[in-house]
Amino acid sequence: MTTDFPFALEAPNQSPPFVDRNFFDEDLPLRDAAARAGFDDEAEQLSAFGAAYGAEEQLEAGRLANENPPRLRVVDSRGNRLDAVEFHPAYHALMTRSMQAGLHCSIWDHAGEAMSPQGHAARAVRLYIATQTEAGHMCPLTMTNASLAALRAAPDVARAWLPKILGRAYDPALKPWWEKSAVTLGMGMTEPQGGTDVRANTSKAAPVEGGYEITGAKWFMSAPMCDAFLVLAQAPGGLTTFLLPRFRPDGAKNAIFFRRLKDKLGNRSNASSEVEFVNAFGERIGEEGQGIKTILEMVQLTRLDCAVSSAGLMRFAVAYAAHHSSWRRVFQRRLIDQSLMRATLADLALEVEGATALALRLARAFDRAPDDPSEAAYARLVTPAAKYLICKSAPHLVYEAMECLGGNGYVEEWPLARLYREAPVNAIWEGSGNVMALDVLRAVSRAPEAAAGTIAKLGEASGLDPTALGLFVSPAALSERQARRFCERLARLAAADALAEGQAGLNEAYVAARLRGEGASQYGAADLAGAEDKLIERILPA
Ligand SMILES: Cc1cc2nc3c(=O)[nH]c(=O)nc-3n(C[C@H](O)[C@H](O)[C@H](O)COP(=O)(O)OP(=O)(O)OC[C@H]3O[C@@H](n4cnc5c(N)ncnc54)[C@H](O)[C@@H]3O)c2cc1C
Known part of the structure; x- marks a missing residue:
């Protein structure tokens, strides 16, 4: 008499492991940002680096x-x-x-x-x-x-x-x-x-x-x-x-x-x-x-790293969710072909596009700052804002990416559980959220003209009126109570500006969903200004 195994010997309808990927070649938002930074001639080394870390x-x-x-x-x-x-x-x-x-x-x-x-x-x-x-x-x-x-x-x-x-x-x-x-x-x-x-x-x-x-x-x-x-x-x-x-x-x-x-x-x-x-x-x-002044020189750099690292974590989470969704079939159709999953993935991808563009734009400001006062002003004002927004976005985004994997996402053998536990720390250390928001106010009150100049430029590039967004630089009018709102809006504007430099035309979707939109609290609800397909294609290009 034969006994059927209750489980098939090979588990059906599971996505294959997400390994032996190239973490540079497959990442279009990163490659675009690297190209804007002028690294075209380093593409080969970066590709080798991406392959080594995705092995x-x-x-x-x-x-x-x-x-x-x-x-x-x-x-x-x-x-x-x-x-x-x-x-x-x-x-x-x-x-x-x-x-x-x-x-x-x-x-x-x-x-x-x-x-x-x-x-x-x-x-x-x-x-x-x-x-x-x-x-x-x-x-x-x-x-x-x-x-x-x-x-x-x-x-x-x-x-x-x-x-x-x-x-x-x-x-x-x-x-x-x-x-x-x-x-x-x-x-x-x-x-x-x-x-x-x-x-x-x-x-x-x-x-x-x-x-x-x-x-x-x-x-x-x-x-x-x-x-x-x-x-x-x-x-x-x-x-x-x-x-x-x-x-x-x-x-x-x-x-x-x-x-x-x-x-x-x-x-x-x-x-x-x-x-x-x-x-x-x-x-x-x-x-x-002079201890605080001395150590802040160090902390300014670690804050940049927090923003860059959190953007990287977000990228991995969304890439993993897209990978899984492109294999997993539910109701006889791949998840990635189903409209509500597409809306969710695209919205997540938009957040990663903004975070990646902003983090790399900020790193470029650090490079240019010694020779360019306007870049120095940008670095001073945008560093705490970028750390605030990107590091705080990571836990929620990783959670939503985890849910794209269904129950598998919650299981330790799959990497998103570890990523989810990792995600909050960049927001806490090197100056927690409120401290970053207060630091933005400090930058404004210490150098109001430089801050106003930075904000005006950000508005120009993204076609937005910063004042209408509540980003008016009047130290007297800025209270601690408004600091989080100011900080978030500033970081969103800076991300829209960074995306506007790119060829992908995603700044319009970003502005529509993150600055002008209704501000839905969960991913998948935003109006993406017709950019849904493009956003999904860019997560893991064929
Ligand atoms: C895993 C990990 C590793 C760490 N490693 C190091 C390390 O190597 N070296 C090191 O020196 N530290 C390290 N830290 C400490 C970390 O930098 C601090 O925990 C962090 O700066 C917050 O300080 P705190 O814990 O004393 O919180 P508190 O200073 O008590 O702050 C508590 C909360 O109050 C908020 N807050 C503070 N001031 C205000 C205000 N004026 N208005 C409104 N809200 C405010 C903060 O944003 C925070 O949310 C580490 C922390 C963690 C979690």
């Missing part, structure tokens, strides 16, 4: 690094203090590839004596791609890349560390930085009593011969296996930035003690620690009392 093996490393999160080893078997974090080999493989690609440093490759970074947009394209494979290991890469902006306030320290920061051969060993082929740097600002309000920091810095001794606690300090940390502490002259290396100049371990690793919602491949310093050696970076 099955690379995506599998991302899964393994998250399913096997890092572990803190406080002491060794004999009770000697270790303060070491152990990572799965997959995490090391991710770091090896991404450091080889220079994601932790490439803007400083040709910075010269003036320490003026270049190539933000070129790096942003790669960051956008790499984050789709695995977002957690972006944390040390982003912080290392940004750290030199703060270190410049202590030129001797910056010069000493620069060759190691530019090193491309990942070296995870816990040993003095000067013995390593390459280093990574982290940042410790947030204390138990306050993160946003760093003026409330109570860590103390006492001047000693050759440096300072730092004593205090940090509530969050990510990537604790970094070789040094930029830390805020109260010196005699006020809040000051310090560089705390894992090893003191005499080769002894520095007094940096990890209490525990945070048990986080997502971002699980990355370690985030609680830490104590007990007379830890530190070098002063910048003047005493």
Whole structure:
């Protein structure tokens, strides 16, 4: 007697794995933005990069690094203090590839004596791609890349560390930085009593011969296996930035003690620690009392990275949803051929088009800012607005993309569950939503003419009257209560402007759906001004 299996031996009507894809070639919004940044002659390298990060093996490393999160080893078997974090080999493989690609440093490759970074947009394209494979290991890469902006306030320290920061051969060993082929740097600002309000920091810095001794606690300090940390502490002259290396100049371990690793919602491949310093050696970076100004140089760059990375995460989510929908048949028809699914996918795609164009346009402003005051004004005003909008859009968008997969989307073996847990963090760290909105107001009130000039230009390019959108620059008329609205509108206008530069003609759909439309709260309801088919074709071109 034969017994039929209740399940077929091969599961029917499931989409194949989304692996061995080219994360550059298949991404038209990214390719358009890269072309606008003038990277046509780099297309071959970017294509190779996109293939490497879309490879099955690379995506599998991302899964393994998250399913096997890092572990803190406080002491060794004999009770000697270790303060070491152990990572799965997959995490090391991710770091090896991404450091080889220079994601932790490439803007400083040709910075010269003036320490003026270049190539933000070129790096942003790669960051956008790499984050789709695995977002957690972006944390040390982003912080290392940004750290030199703060270190410049202590030129001797910056010069000493620069060759190691530019090193491309990942070296995870816990040993003095000067013995390593390459280093990574982290940042410790947030204390138990306050993160946003760093003026409330109570860590103390006492001047000693050759440096300072730092004593205090940090509530969050990510990537604790970094070789040094930029830390805020109260010196005699006020809040000051310090560089705390894992090893003191005499080769002894520095007094940096990890209490525990945070048990986080997502971002699980990355370690985030609680830490104590007990007379830890530190070098002063910048003047005493100038700590916030110094560290903000770094934070401006990490905020750009948050926007770029969230745009990358959104891209992966929508590409995955489109891939699944083009295979899955429901009521005998492919989902992607059914009108309401098309409306949903197209609306999601529009959000990604705007986020990608805006993030890359912002990276270009960073490149142009040193020689062009109007680009510097754009970068100052739009950075917090772009971080606000893009990072806050990501969780909702990933959720809707997840739903396109039905029940599969909610299952851990499929990547959207991990992506969903990852998505909120870029909005929280490096300045949470309200803080970004308030920072936009600060930029307006400190330089109203520059802000007005930026906003007027954005309006011209996208054919909109900024005043009608509530974007009138009158510091007296702007209250904190309106900051979120102002910030969101500004970011939407900037995204429409960035899309207007492109050939795809999608700015009209964006303006109609996101600035003029009825403002439906869920994807799939917006009027897309006839751009639906084009938006869907551009997600995964044949
Ligand atoms: C996974 C992870 C890793 C992290 N890694 C690091 C790290 O490596 N180094 C580091 O220094 N920090 C790190 N952080 C900390 C992070 O930067 C802070 O959590 C964040 O800046 C917010 O600070 P807070 O938690 O103290 O919240 P609070 O400052 O208490 O803020 C709480 C809320 O109040 C809002 N708010 C603040 N001020 C105002 C205001 N004036 N008006 C209205 N609303 C306001 C904020 O937007 C926020 O939503 C990490 C956080 C996470 C989640």
